[in-house]
Amino acid sequence: MSSAFKAFLNSPVGPKTTHFWGPVSNWGIILASVADTQKPPEMISGNMTGVLCVYSALFVRFAWMVRPRNYFLMVTHSCNECVQLYQLSRWARLQGFLGKKKEPEAQE
């Protein structure tokens, strides 16, 4: 087991390289957004959340195509994509974009 750990330590995208610590700092954005899911949706910035959705989608692709391939960055941005889409849906529901299904039936 220690040989697998040593392989990780010495990996070209491991903790001795910037390819590791950059994505670690990106987890700050994800954890901040998870904390923000517990706050009222009025606090959500539609601008920032929408931008972060596109940004993380692009960086999932970037992490896959860059050499050396950076799976850690890919997982980081996949997780961010999930939490940003959730926040975006909370913001959209508040703005009325997600519609009220029951009202049209009542009118008919």
Add this chain to the structure above:
Amino acid sequence: MAATKLQAFWNHPAGPKTIHFWAPTFKWGISIANIADFAKPPEKISYPQQVAVACTGIIWSRYSLVITPKNWNLFSVNVAMAGTGLYQLSRKIRQDYLSDEKDAAPQLEA
């Protein structure tokens, strides 16, 4: 002359036909979104999010100068992120901690 330079850029392995160009370029959107949010009231600013944006910007700024070759494009976009994040934090801190006494006085006078 200009046409060949443009062609060189267009066909570059990290050029606009590739993700290596668009992903870092789109990162500017985070700073632009933050600048758009300068107009919003400080009550709507999220401390965790802006701390994360500022810290990410500072860390990536340093690392973009440590890697080989130095990536000035990455450096500049992360400097902008750190700058806008720190400014948003200063707006919220100013309102939450530094303006309480000033706000109280006008209310009494009115």
